[in-house]
Amino acid sequence: MKLKIDGNYYEGNSGETLMELAKRNNINIPNLCHKKGFEGQGRCRLCMVEVKEGKKTKIVSSCVFPIKDGIEVSTNSDNILKMRKNIILLLLLRTPNNDYVKALANEYNVVPPKRYLDINLKEDCILCGLCVKACEMIGTNAISLVNRGTTKKVSTPYDDASKDCIGCGACADVCPTDAISLKDENGKRIIWNKTFDLVSCSRCGKHYTTKEAINYVNDKFNLQEETICEDCKRKLIGEKFKESYQNIY
Amino acid sequence: MSNDNESRKKILVCCGTGCIANNSYDVYLKFKDKLKDTEISVEPLIKATGCNGLCEKGPVVKIMPDEISYFKVSVNDVDEIVEKTIINGETIEKLLYFDTNEKKRIRFHKDATFYKHQHKIALRNIGEIDPLSIEDYTEREGYEALKKVLFQMKPEEVIKEIELSELRGRGGAGFPTGSKWRTCSRYDNFPKYVVCNGDEGDPGAFMDRSVMEGDPNTVIEGMVICGYAIDSHRGFLYIRDEYELARKNMQMAIDNARKNGYLGNNILNSGFDFDLEIVRGGGAFVCGESSALMASIEGNVGEPRAKYIRSVEKGLWNQPTVLNNVETWANIPPIILHGSNWFKTIGIEKNSGTKVFSLVGKVKNTGLVEVPMGTKLSTLVFDIGGGIIKDRPFKAVQTGGPSGGCIPKEHLDISLDFDSLSNIGSMMGSGGVIVMDDTTCMVDLARYYMEFLSEESCGKCTTCREGINTMLKILTNITEGKGELDDLDLLINLGETITDASLCGLGKTAPNPVLTTIQYFKDEYIDHIVNKKCTAGVCKNLTSYYIEKDICIGCGLCKRKCPADAIQGTAKEPHFINMEKCVKCGTCYNLCPTGAIKIGGAK
Numbered sequence: 001m002k003l004k005i006d007g008n009y010y011e012g013n014s015g016e017t018l019m020e021l022a023k024r025n026n027i028n029i030p031n032l033c034h035k036k037g038f039e040g041q042g043r044c045r046l047c048m049v050e051v052k053e054g055k056k057t058k059i060v061s062s063c064v065f066p067i068k069d070g071i072e073v074s075t076n077s078d079n080i081l082k083m084r085k086n087i088i089l090l091l092l093l094r095t096p097n098n099d100y101v102k103a104l105a106n107e108y109n110v111v112p113p114k115r116y117l118d119i120n121l122k123e124d125c126i127l128c129g130l131c132v133k134a135c136e137m138i139g140t141n142a143i144s145l146v147n148r149g150t151t152k153k154v155s156t157p158y159d160d161a162s163k164d165c166i167g168c169g170a171c172a173d174v175c176p177t178d179a180i181s182l183k184d185e186n187g188k189r190i191i192w193n194k195t196f197d198l199v200s201c202s203r204c205g206k207h208y209t210t211k212e213a214i215n216y217v218n219d220k221f222n223l224q225e226e227t228i229c230e231d232c233k234r235k236l237i238g239e240k241f242k243e244s245y246q247n248i249y
Numbered sequence: 250m251s252n253d254n255e256s257r258k259k260i261l262v263c264c265g266t267g268c269i270a271n272n273s274y275d276v277y278l279k280f281k282d283k284l285k286d287t288e289i290s291v292e293p294l295i296k297a298t299g300c301n302g303l304c305e306k307g308p309v310v311k312i313m314p315d316e317i318s319y320f321k322v323s324v325n326d327v328d329e330i331v332e333k334t335i336i337n338g339e340t341i342e343k344l345l346y347f348d349t350n351e352k353k354r355i356r357f358h359k360d361a362t363f364y365k366h367q368h369k370i371a372l373r374n375i376g377e378i379d380p381l382s383i384e385d386y387t388e389r390e391g392y393e394a395l396k397k398v399l400f401q402m403k404p405e406e407v408i409k410e411i412e413l414s415e416l417r418g419r420g421g422a423g424f425p426t427g428s429k430w431r432t433c434s435r436y437d438n439f440p441k442y443v444v445c446n447g448d449e450g451d452p453g454a455f456m457d458r459s460v461m462e463g464d465p466n467t468v469i470e471g472m473v474i475c476g477y478a479i480d481s482h483r484g485f486l487y488i489r490d491e492y493e494l495a496r497k498n499m500q501m502a503i504d505n506a507r508k509n510g511y512l513g514n515n516i517l518n519s520g521f522d523f524d525l526e527i528v529r530g531g532g533a534f535v536c537g538e539s540s541a542l543m544a545s546i547e548g549n550v551g552e553p554r555a556k557y558i559r560s561v562e563k564g565l566w567n568q569p570t571v572l573n574n575v576e577t578w579a580n581i582p583p584i585i586l587h588g589s590n591w592f593k594t595i596g597i598e599k600n601s602g603t604k605v606f607s608l609v610g611k612v613k614n615t616g617l618v619e620v621p622m623g624t625k626l627s628t629l630v631f632d633i634g635g636g637i638i639k640d641r642p643f644k645a646v647q648t649g650g651p652s653g654g655c656i657p658k659e660h661l662d663i664s665l666d667f668d669s670l671s672n673i674g675s676m677m678g679s680g681g682v683i684v685m686d687d688t689t690c691m692v693d694l695a696r697y698y699m700e701f702l703s704e705e706s707c708g709k710c711t712t713c714r715e716g717i718n719t720m721l722k723i724l725t726n727i728t729e730g731k732g733e734l735d736d737l738d739l740l741i742n743l744g745e746t747i748t749d750a751s752l753c754g755l756g757k758t759a760p761n762p763v764l765t766t767i768q769y770f771k772d773e774y775i776d777h778i779v780n781k782k783c784t785a786g787v788c789k790n791l792t793s794y795y796i797e798k799d800i801c802i803g804c805g806l807c808k809r810k811c812p813a814d815a816i817q818g819t820a821k822e823p824h825f826i827n828m829e830k831c832v833k834c835g836t837c838y839n840l841c842p843t844g845a846i847k848i849g850g851a852k
Contacts, residue, residue: 042554042710044711045750046711048749059750060557064554064555065557086716086743087712090712090715093715093719127708127709129709145708148706149702149707150703150706150708152708152714
């Protein structure tokens, strides 16, 4: 199917979301709660765009909007820009000290009304939900979004150390605003109120993940992998490639 | 019904939630007990009926066929009623309804102005039948529509009839019910589901609760008919956690319907199967939103999803689903039985039928009211509602609950229908009507709704969660006297973004109370911000009281009643208020017989 985005025509696949199509074609639609490989969530609202379908114009979130043939999309109309600035403003009021959000506010020239900006706020989480999705996809389901309204947050059940958490750190890895505290110190990892023993890489000796994470992966895929860190794994694969190519030539 | 039955005396004691709270169940028991011991030859039939509508005047007791209605009946009145009315056929004047419009007592409640303008379709059985008796329901045409559908109509004809009736969903948005059923019926994807939204959560709204409590079978009948029309065999009733009696009555009705062959396998030997189950809501307002409701039934967190693919295509467990609210379901059996042409004679074009409103706030008569669509707002407030309590000046009406808007005096003659209301920035919503007089502060009202919604927003999307919270902060500032003029621009600016960019209906409509109060009552905002004055005397930081010397007659009433000893003065001389001591409770203001006490701004 064919559709128009900001005046140019693009070819799209049925079932694709607008965000996927835009990313494929390097069209920049700002977003915080979307990540490749993750299902769209429609939480952060930063990816709102205008869609003209026939005579009707509506405002949709591109990360969950399934594309349709013949629609016309505008990603930067005045209305959309105003909306985007307001959304960034709202995020800034929530997380006034977060570098990522501050940079975003800078980029869009968002000037917060001083009277409503509480510079002492220590919040970093924008509730994009990516961490929860990542935990779900790994299959551990140790954290989730709890409560509602202004008290909504990401947490483990009853804020206690979760028996399901394997300390893999995927949540912290996908977090766009660095809001999840993950501390690796003296061979220990502390995350979500739980302390894990870190495992050393059998090659370089570097601490790289937790025992629980390794066991989880091995159990799930029925593997007996060597304890080896990402860097060494890459090196090892490189060496194997080198060897096999040397044998060919 | 036999003649013998018709002449038998019936005592109908309302046992809806409002009346039960006022002890009606004890009244009912006392009647039962009392009449067991008497030697009256006719044994009165006592029924626990659903809500009569005039909740404020409960408990309500009706004596049939004499057509006498007694209000505010207490256990102590039972002896007198039995002796005078049941045995001797006398009416007890003091228990009769006082019609504030006619200024006289009325023997039978249906003759009161409150009822005269009403037209009951959805509430046709409420207060007339025992909700737990399926026989009562069938005596009043109950399940006749289902028989007609199963044995005389094809599914296609059922959908056509609903389409022709132009019935629109009574839950708020007013989407045409027939076209919803039609779209769902076209998907060849099974199973399909039928869902009833009984998660009524708007402050001051209780029409769905009354239907579920007072006439549960009509909801069941409507849902089975839809199941037949769209080829679905399973339905869910999502009932909010707080509605215990509604759940109980619905469950009993479901069990009885199953026993009597109206639910379950092979309904009435027609070969059609359909069954229902109740899902108890978890207490979140947002679960009244259809996609959040479905997520909740599935056992997930009650968060809405973007509805670019509608639930008629992918609803419950991603299967085609028809969701309607309680009142909509209650309209289905009469439409099928009496035809779309009959239905369209009621109401106005494109808004056929009736709408149930829960009329609350500063009106003399509060309660449930069912009127034809297109009835004027003024009829609702002044004729049915009897006008404002103490005949104070009318200020505004909030329709549609927290998602609705405030309607000022200029629009009192507006027609109550989906389109007219949304044209002026409000909405029908589920039908809550809150009437306000001059003692309501519009800024504080907007603040109240933002506070409610900030707690009830599911928190999924940024605009609703953070936007409402920020609006609440701004409004709180204004009510505390810390507002600045550019706050108004910020409120409007944020309000527009929340409306445009929020994920679900709750967020999209959340700014309505703020935007409409700014639109219609901007002076009041300016008064708060610039003059630091709350003319309604609600925002305590912006209120002071003083006594107008020339009007005060020195009666001393205010002085005696002041809880803070803040009023001084000698008898027959003008009094004055010591502002140091005054706690701004407003007692003197409300009591003063000459209106000498005035409201000033911040001091």
